[in-house]
Amino acid sequence: MAWIALLLAGCCEVSGVIGLKQVSLRKGVPAYLLLIASFAGSFSLLTFAMQHVAMGTAYAIWTGIGTVGGALVGMFLYGEPKEARRILFIAMILSAAVGLKLIS
Incomplete structure (x- = not known):
């Protein structure tokens, strides 16, 4: 159950990043609600x-999900570059998170 909560916390972190982008684009109430609810859910989970789960492992996986998710959202929703080097480093972050899960 803790690993599922950790994965959901990472997903909430990605939603929070989307909320941050929405707040920077248009400062409406829905954007702020998404931002606050996502980060509150992320930290709670x-x-x-x-x-x-060990603190170091949990934090590394949580930030890894947030980093990879944020980069992918930027590329696919906001038109950020999809360079091969960028995708390589995203894959490295993802493999490190999987490696931490395997040894935990």
């Missing part, structure tokens, strides 16, 4: 996950 991370707190729960850290009760059962």
